[in-house]
Amino acid sequence: MTASILVIVIAPDKDFRRSLEFALESEGFDVESHTSISKALASPRAEKADCAVVHDAAVGDWRMGARDFYHFGKPVVLLVGSVQGVPSLPLTRVLTMPFLGNPLIEAIREISTDGERS
Secondary structure (H helix, E strand, C coil): CHHHCEEEEECCCHHHHHHHHHHHHHCCCEEEEECCHHHHHHCCCHHHCCEEEEEHHHCCCHHHHHHHHHHHCCCEEEEECCCCCCCCCCCEEEEECCCCCCHHHHHHHHHHHCCCCC
């Protein structure tokens, strides 16, 4: 059941972030959103999150991003314009934008069921 899945959304662009929030909430996910990775990781709910959706514009330095993703320790869906130049990151599924249909919703459901709650 998606109602118990908490997704942390990280995107610097306000309109894009709100669009993600709307899409995820309309599918029944619990959503908390932030403009930066550091703010998201400092959130009290970050530890309870099931996964994160991160826009690549929120990653200023890929080395720091890798460290942040590792520290988060939960699955991440990384939204990118191009996979070129994106390093291999721990627990990360890369999704190239724009996408049609529901690949983001499907990716969240897949990575969240790996550690499905009872």
